[in-house]
Amino acid sequence: DGGITQSPKYLFRKEGQNVTLSCEQNLNHDAMYWYRQDPGQGLRLIYYSQIVNDFQKGDIAEGYSVSREKKESFPLTVTSAQKNPTAFYLCASSIPTGANYGYTFGSGTRLTVV
Amino acid sequence: AQKITQTQPGMFVQEKEAVTLDCTYDTSDPSYGLFWYKQPSSGEMIFLIYQGSYDQQNATEGRYSLNFQKARKSANLVISASQLGDSAMYFCAMRLMNRDDKIIFGKGTRLHILP
Numbered sequence: 001d002g003g004i005t006q007s008p009k010y011l012f013r014k015e016g017q018n019v020t021l022s023c024e025q026n027l028n029h030d031a032m033y034w035y036r037q038d039p040g041q042g043l044r045l046i047y048y049s050q051i052v053n054d055f056q057k058g059d060i061a062e063g064y065s066v067s068r069e070k071k072e073s074f075p076l077t078v079t080s081a082q083k084n085p086t087a088f089y090l091c092a093s094s095i096p097t098g099a100n101y102g103y104t105f106g107s108g109t110r111l112t113v114v
Numbered sequence: 115a116q117k118i119t120q121t122q123p124g125m126f127v128q129e130k131e132a133v134t135l136d137c138t139y140d141t142s143d144p145s146y147g148l149f150w151y152k153q154p155s156s157g158e159m160i161f162l163i164y165q166g167s168y169d170q171q172n173a174t175e176g177r178y179s180l181n182f183q184k185a186r187k188s189a190n191l192v193i194s195a196s197q198l199g200d201s202a203m204y205f206c207a208m209r210l211m212n213r214d215d216k217i218i219f220g221k222g223t224r225l226h227i228l229p
Contacts, residue, residue, distance in 0.1 A: 033216065042205065042221040058216075088157055094217075100166055102149045102209065103217055105159035 006106035023091035032074035120220035137206030145211030153203040
């Protein structure tokens with residue numbers, strides 16, 4: 001079955017460490033997105049990519065980095081510059097345009113700073 | 115600028131009752147799609163229902179229906195005969211047609227179904 005796989009499900013980071021969250025999709029979608037969700041809050045866009053080897057900053061890109069070397073993969077690195085990284089991270093994919101096409105989401109990664 | 119507003123941060127509803135979750139949107143584009151997603155405590159986002167701006171009839175999917183009032187820019191989600199498993203966070207969202215825009219999400223409504 002087609003879908004999006006995020007790993008790991010839970011991740012613990014020490015102060016000053018960089019960590020990378022994985023997102024893989026086999027839906028043949030061109031566009032991929034990373035969102036951050038804090039407890040009881042909505043989704044905030046970190047980065048998005050509409051085509052391989054291209055990506056754009058979202059609303060809260062500071063302290064994060066991404067790459068898009070393959071259509072299927074859009075990993076997110078949480079760098080040490082991100083001062084408050086504890087949150088739930090959701091990856092999504094879609095076709096790049098089209099009002100009648102929503103997102104397919106992964107199951108999320110819960111990142112905690114220890 | 116496009117915007118989604120969900121004014122109910124939390125709701126408590128008795129099991130088997132119907133519940134309406136409010137959503138208003140703001141856009142000057144004539145072509146757009148409206149979505150509702152459910153997020154249970156496990157965290158995954160589950161697509162529930164879609165309504166296109168040119169659709170004449172309200173969308174329905176099982177126990178879910180979307181009360182679309184275009185002139186009021188309202189897209190409320192109605193859940194009939196609520197169940198304990200409906201307890202979750204619900205997000206209203208909008209996407210514009212023919213633009214490389216991202217989906218815009220509201221802040222969500224947390225629904226609690228009481229036994």
